Amino acid sequence: MTIRDIVKMKNTGYCILVLVAIHFFSCSDDKCNLETDTLLKTELLVQDQNLNQIKYIDSLSVYSDEWTDSIHYSKEGSNNSIFFMLSPNSDTTQIIITSTVVELNDTIFLYHKRNFVLISPECGFVVNFNIDSLANTRNYIDSVFIRNNEVSTNENGHIQIYF
Amino acid sequence: MRMGIFKYIFSIIIFFSFIHAYGQEDSLYVQPEEKEPLKFLGLKFGVNVGRFADFQFKPERFSYEGSFDFNLNNKYFGIIEAGYSEIDLEKDTYNYSLEGTFFKLGMDYNMLKKYPSDFLGIGLRLGRANFSHSAENVSIEDDHWPLFTTSIDSRTYNTYWFEVSFGVKGELLKNVYLGWSAIVKVHISGGKDESFLPYDIPGFGKGGNTVNLGVNYYIYYQIPFDRK
Numbered sequence: 001m002t003i004r005d006i007v008k009m010k011n012t013g014y015c016i017l018v019l020v021a022i023h024f025f026s027c028s029d030d031k032c033n034l035e036t037d038t039l040l041k042t043e044l045l046v047q048d049q050n051l052n053q054i055k056y057i058d059s060l061s062v063y064s065d066e067w068t069d070s071i072h073y074s075k076e077g078s079n080n081s082i083f084f085m086l087s088p089n090s091d092t093t094q095i096i097i098t099s100t101v102v103e104l105n106d107t108i109f110l111y112h113k114r115n116f117v118l119i120s121p122e123c124g125f126v127v128n129f130n131i132d133s134l135a136n137t138r139n140y141i142d143s144v145f146i147r148n149n150e151v152s153t154n155e156n157g158h159i160q161i162y163f
Numbered sequence: 164m165r166m167g168i169f170k171y172i173f174s175i176i177i178f179f180s181f182i183h184a185y186g187q188e189d190s191l192y193v194q195p196e197e198k199e200p201l202k203f204l205g206l207k208f209g210v211n212v213g214r215f216a217d218f219q220f221k222p223e224r225f226s227y228e229g230s231f232d233f234n235l236n237n238k239y240f241g242i243i244e245a246g247y248s249e250i251d252l253e254k255d256t257y258n259y260s261l262e263g264t265f266f267k268l269g270m271d272y273n274m275l276k277k278y279p280s281d282f283l284g285i286g287l288r289l290g291r292a293n294f295s296h297s298a299e300n301v302s303i304e305d306d307h308w309p310l311f312t313t314s315i316d317s318r319t320y321n322t323y324w325f326e327v328s329f330g331v332k333g334e335l336l337k338n339v340y341l342g343w344s345a346i347v348k349v350h351i352s353g354g355k356d357e358s359f360l361p362y363d364i365p366g367f368g369k370g371g372n373t374v375n376l377g378v379n380y381y382i383y384y385q386i387p388f389d390r391k
Contacts (some may be wrong), residue, residue: 064307066308069307085307087195087308089308114358115359116298116359116360121252122252124254124301125257128357
């Protein structure tokens with residue numbers, strides 16, 4: 001068998017492959033089929049007995065001044081966690097933690113970098129975040145730890161808040 | 164990531180050592196042949212016709228690519244490849260454009276002895292792309308944050324990469340060759356701006372990847388000088 005034969009044989013194979021691929025692509029829609037969420041996992045851990053007694057976490061909510069709504073903590077299926085996106089329009093995200101059973105709020109400032117990535121023509125841009133540092137008030141918060149500072153479609157950014 | 168690149172380079176060295184050793188095997192037992200001096204035997208001009216399939220597979224991209232190969236003893240081929248690529252995406256949530264050129268320099272080694280005017284072998288290339296990209300009207304939507312729209316000014320980069328290929332070329336008509344090659348491309352430096360990753364680096368492929376795979380599908384014309 002010469003290279004010419006191989007080329008001809010491969011040519012036939014290639015044509016079949018092209019036809020199959022054309023068929024496959026012509027059947028694909030223009031919808032985004034990739035993961036586009038870049039959410040920070042925020043784990044809420046209450047160790048203070050007084051807060052546990054008044055069921056602080058059961059009526060806990062999280063919001064930001066720029067949000068039009070808030071996230072209410074729900075025990076069921078949450079693994080003590082809430083998920084939200086960091087600010088796409090600033091390198092600082094301010095998150096306020098409130099509970100109806102206490103008078104004061106706590107505020108967390110997350111300082112991060114934003115990276116814009118075009119993940120596919122259909123899905124468009126997503127914002128990945130890299131958390132540099134954070135600061136927080138200490139009304140009820142005891143400590144906050146960054147467990148994973150990369151927030152992207154592949155990496156689950158993760159912080160832990162101890163009360 | 165750097166370890167990954169070293170792993171690839173190491174694998175390539177092992178691969179070529181093996182091929183070299185295999186080629187030398189006979190010479191351990193027989194009188195070594197006198198080395199043939201390198202002689203320039205011809206020049207092929209090629210067009211990557213695979214790029215014309217972009218209209219189906221990558222409709223957002225317009226690109227072309229050509230090559231010259233310099234035949235030395237039908238065994239070694241000096242290769243120069245160059246091309247142009249542009250991407251234009253106009254969508255509801257963003258407009259993205261990228262434009263650039265690329266240039267590759269390298270060598271092919273023909274492992275055939277029986278049909279020396281054809282080619283079955285391996286190749287090495289060093290690639291360089293110069294390109295710029297920008298985005299406008301980028302809208303980021305979220306359940307909580309208000310709609311955020313931004314633009315990203317044009318940024319220019321130089322990217323370097325290394326390629327290893329395996330391919331065939333056969334003369335189907337007089338002086339006209341068809342050829343395929345499968346390519347592994349390993350990013351060396353440049354163009355990986357994490358804050359605004361290029362969607363597709365001209366000649367290299369997906370900007371977020373350290374390793375890209377590719378297939379080239381070429382038609383060549385051999386300039387028929389000094390050919391019997």
